[in-house]
Amino acid sequence: MFFASDNSGPVPPQVLEAMARANQGHTSGYGSDALSLQVADRIRDLFEAPAAAVYLVPTGTAANSLALATLCPPYATVFCSPVAHIHEDECNAPEFYSGGAKLTLVKGGDRMTPEALRAAIEGEGNRGVHGPKRGPVSITQLTEKGNYYTLEELRALTAVAREYGLSVHLDGARFANAAVKLGVTPAEMSWKSGVDICVFGGTKNGLMGVEAVVIFDPELALEFEYRRKRGAHLFSKHRYLAAQMDAYLEGDLWKELAQKANARCDQLLQGLKGLGLTVHNDTHANMIFFEMPRAAHRRVLEAGAVYYPSGDLEGDDDELLTGRLVCDWSLQPADVSAFLDLLRDAA
Amino acid sequence: MFFASDNSGPVPPQVLEAMARANQGHTSGYGSDALSLQVADRIRDLFEAPAAAVYLVPTGTAANSLALATLCPPYATVFCSPVAHIHEDECNAPEFYSGGAKLTLVKGGDRMTPEALRAAIEGEGNRGVHGPKRGPVSITQLTEKGNYYTLEELRALTAVAREYGLSVHLDGARFANAAVKLGVTPAEMSWKSGVDICVFGGTKNGLMGVEAVVIFDPELALEFEYRRKRGAHLFSKHRYLAAQMDAYLEGDLWKELAQKANARCDQLLQGLKGLGLTVHNDTHANMIFFEMPRAAHRRVLEAGAVYYPSGDLEGDDDELLTGRLVCDWSLQPADVSAFLDLLRDAA
Amino acid sequence: MFFASDNSGPVPPQVLEAMARANQGHTSGYGSDALSLQVADRIRDLFEAPAAAVYLVPTGTAANSLALATLCPPYATVFCSPVAHIHEDECNAPEFYSGGAKLTLVKGGDRMTPEALRAAIEGEGNRGVHGPKRGPVSITQLTEKGNYYTLEELRALTAVAREYGLSVHLDGARFANAAVKLGVTPAEMSWKSGVDICVFGGTKNGLMGVEAVVIFDPELALEFEYRRKRGAHLFSKHRYLAAQMDAYLEGDLWKELAQKANARCDQLLQGLKGLGLTVHNDTHANMIFFEMPRAAHRRVLEAGAVYYPSGDLEGDDDELLTGRLVCDWSLQPADVSAFLDLLRDAA
């Protein structure tokens, strides 16, 4: 009953098997081995982007920070949501990698609106060199609150960026969950919707630690390569990153894993609604927020469930706290059922 | 017959097995899981340093750069050899992570002498704020040319650093090969010899991509933690780094792997000498440099051996080129014999 | 009728005279000349801080950025108002000088409240290394909206900082205007109120380009010196900075200049009120905001007055726009009267 994060579960057996298969003999390093080259090709195929530059890095923060540094000079600012992972959860990594750029928080919640984005851009571009230059727009799909943008919504945002000549970064740590939920292709959810650099996340969807950065303008490739090396994210034994990604692509495992996680979340949603509990986000994929009195949260957590409530467990028993539930691919229907039983007993 | 690098071979089965064992159920992330905590304890035990702070990172460049950034303010300079990995092979990563510190190259070759180190320090400290502040001394053991420092030599260097109040970083990408060659303990080759932060390398000695940074002054721990996260090197699924390191420590596998690599290099040395070829470094562990005419190199490489000669294969057939041979743990005695046979035929 | 900024007027004759006096013969450079040393002593006397380290730099942005970089590691965040000069008007200089720190905007307007400051601090310190470390609090006195904090208000803010172990930077670009308005001493408005590094501004109050950075903890001095040099703000011909500051201190010229500017602003306030115009800030010193219909602004500006209205001059004639008026020391009572006459005619 572990719903605390989708980075908490094991990796599927295919991933370990692929790593074991890759563990044969000697190869050249730093991404020049055959498997690494082949995996880059497969990602180009998947994204229908034959000219794209593709790089593997071990963490989502590395993927985001390197992508942003490639798009954003140090005297510019990145436009993002106030709850963006790049703002809240990366300990100044984007500021570090960009050499001191700012993040400008677009007013509102996790899902930016075109109007709020436009207002934020307008607010930064009117002081000459006294304020930062306008830099890229960073969009998270799924958002950090588990919500998705439809393709139309995504395109409305990138259209605003394009209008101002700004580039677009997509933080796709949960790209797979969103694509599966929406039933769209990677190409549709990236360059066909105006994205310049897309992070195709693997870690939160079942890999040990691999994210692919897909750069649709190959002119940016060399700069990214230098920045990746300088950031100490170029693996000598690159084949073990490539093997994970290879397994992820094989037979569309990435979709299958995301479907499993999303299905468990749907099961949760139905269960929570059946219990009469308030749920915040209907545009969820594998993450959901629900309300319950503090005392009930306490009982459920004490019974062994793992997730994050929005406040301390000590306090007024009746106060409503919000619980965040995230499903990873490895959860079983029975895990969700058992958790819902706990909730029923507690509520 | 792959002697190009010790990052080219496979990992030993124990590593994959440990990763598979760790791949059970859900755990908390970012190094807070039981296995990660336990591995840190094992490293503290190994280094006889109960108060040390221990962190795992995926690449040697990350280990070095984060360690140096922790020791070196941006307005200072790091003293190192002109062939130091941090200078030649990390694409400005130390400069990036430190925020713009310099590297001051100590005159001489791969093995710094106390006299040359002293001269370099004296040369930087006499211009007030016009030149950089003196920063840490960075020593590589084994050096990038495959040579070791004896404990006495190491201590003579750290004594110079200490005399000027400077801290010491040890780049131990090949720490195991050196320790085994010298027959000394990790403690002897680190804090007992005046090292402040030691990189205990795993990647070049059989892991997929794990280095332990051992910080003997726990007051530096929090800064390192922030810098690691900001550098995007904190793994959410940290257990897979920990599992690799756990296998490495179990039954002193790290020693066994280094012994194997060193033994192959000894076998090479005897063979090369037997062929009458000039060998540069007697203080080798798992890396060796030898001379041979260009035409002979060409024949050997065309026959399938893999290693780096010091110049183009096109040119005067009789000119002597230096070949660099590095052994990893997975090479077999028969591999070395076959290679020596090729050399014999070619020479 | 120039009310656009207090950096637009000439310098008083005493400043040029002091520079001419300093322009005799040869001296040593970089702040080691007799005049520079003497001026540092005078500032220590003025601030009743015999142990303070005092440095001159040419711009307010340099003063703020160097001070913040000295107080804030790159993995931390600075707490400031959403309209702080360091956030709005320095083109990422604090982010640059600190090596990539963040600014956390304290909710509210130009005058931070202790409650909002506390909430901002609480909001940043609860995600371990995932979010930035809490860094210094930056307070502007006068604020960017022309308002002051009373000593009590200032101390309430620094008390919150102290409670969390955070240091305090005072952006005193208009320090003199505030001190004169409040009738308090530099010591009272800085270290006696909990300030760790105070910028004692000269440029906006009549100097060509000199700000003194007063660091009350001398242990931070050397770091600041290195950072100043590295930032390219150490003048070789330092005597010309020192001469300006010397004139500024002589006979309390700094007070006299600020009193003149403040008096003109008082005159403006009375005049604006007499005209029945709405004025935003009563806690003003030399800056004031007033409302008037767009058409009236247009007439006044077309008649030759210079200041910034809050919106375009094209648009609905009757819409109220806010005008910002800033007085510098060189304005004469007749300048203000002439401007008020224009307003009367236009309104």
Next chain:
Amino acid sequence: MFFASDNSGPVPPQVLEAMARANQGHTSGYGSDALSLQVADRIRDLFEAPAAAVYLVPTGTAANSLALATLCPPYATVFCSPVAHIHEDECNAPEFYSGGAKLTLVKGGDRMTPEALRAAIEGEGNRGVHGPKRGPVSITQLTEKGNYYTLEELRALTAVAREYGLSVHLDGARFANAAVKLGVTPAEMSWKSGVDICVFGGTKNGLMGVEAVVIFDPELALEFEYRRKRGAHLFSKHRYLAAQMDAYLEGDLWKELAQKANARCDQLLQGLKGLGLTVHNDTHANMIFFEMPRAAHRRVLEAGAVYYPSGDLEGDDDELLTGRLVCDWSLQPADVSAFLDLLRDAA
């Protein structure tokens, strides 16, 4: 008898007069005032470069660092002499402003040779992303040892840079002294010889603190502007920088000042030779190095002369030490004569 540096003398009266003239009434700030715009035009005229972007900054370190940061990405390296001011005297400012670029020291002395430059470039470009990317070549004219490059020599260096597609920065802190010595125009010594960004120094040649950065490719202008502001080097009261530069250009004062300084150095050279003393550099302009026994240096310095000998004054009386003599515009023939008299008595 002050020969320690050309930043130690007073400014000529024309500079103070121009500042006084500029000190009238209110103007707009940050370089948008009429005088600032006019001065930029004058520099474009002087350099015969109507499209050039021209910026004033207060220190040579700022000029160099901002120019290099505009030309050099953080993952590249700058090629320069081992005694370059940017390496020896700027406390990591180029590393800071570039965001962590390296400096690669071209083997040899203060005057780079095309062969050594080529070797340095070749040495950096052969490790893919493991080493830094090749960045700009930085040339100092006059060099830090008082020597000049002829136009032919300069062009031979920039031709090497061009061959590798690298840009060229000219550190012209003593540009005037070199141009006057060679009898060439600013255009000839900059863009006509392959220079991309030229620092036209004023501070060492009689200004209080102004350097002009002349950027021949206007596409780099906006980036430089942002970097200048972010570096805190954009003066609000820009007219006082412009006034100094205006005086410098008026009637070719910059040439007249350099001629005076150079003439004093010629007088010194003749005198030193007349005394039979060894002089190191015949390609001098306003800086010269000569040898004399320690005891003689001691006597001369004790008698009131000011300059830097190459070693401590305590030690073997007969050991030859090198003295560095730098002439500024304000020295009189009688000052030199008096100094030569001292030398005669001492030697």
